[in-house]
Amino acid sequence: MNLQAWEATIQQIADEFSLAIKDAAQQRVLSAWRAKLEKEPTSLLPFQIDEIVREARKRGGPAVSR
Secondary structure, eight states: OOGGGGHHHHHHHHHHHHHOOSHHHHHHHHHHHHHHHHSTTTOOOHHHHHHHHHHHHHHHOOOOOO
């Protein structure tokens, strides 16, 4: 899968992920994005969504618990 084609989406997910303060909030962000990517018009397969989410998590940085 060419992640460069999904650069804008990955960056948007990473930004939202990094703004979420707690682990639970970060998981909600990722779950919401997974649901969006499963639907039309993208209709991505689960392994493709996993790849995008993995890259976004990597860019979003570690969880910050308070």
